[in-house]
Amino acid sequence: MTFPQGPWSHPRLRAALDRWQEQDAVLKDGVLALTLTALAFVPTLSGVGAQIGDLPERPPDALSIVLVLAQTLPLAARRRWPAACLVAVAAAFAAHQALGYGTTFASVGLYIALFSAGAHQVRFRRGLAVAASAGYTALAVVLDRLGSPNHVPDYLAFGLIL
Structure with a gap:
């Protein structure tokens, strides 16, 4: 019995994938950071992301944009400086939540920074x-x-997910 070849078995796609895998980690992480940044500004993804606190939602302004960028752009250094990346992204996430800005896809950066710290932080x-x-x-x-309506079990559940 024979199976059709998968899409990655096509020579051109395989060559492109091989070239990408040979690239430096800094380049790959930079592309990840820029991609996540771009996706954070896609309106249909605005409701997707981490949200804790459920404070009354504040309208977006210039500071919210800075905080979105601070949750995504540090991922460019996630393998080189995983602890610094986590601190920067987590601080921006915390400020974003405490100021009551709405959910943003940029908060996915927190999950990536946490994973990166666990995977790449040696000391x-x-x-x-x-x-x-x-x-x-x-x-x-x-x-x-x-004034968050959340209670201890809510915070514990979110913390356990993290």
């Missing part, structure tokens, strides 16, 4: 995990003080 991995947990706890307290 101080446990310390980074403790610092990230402390930062998330601080965000939960801030959101609660700002």
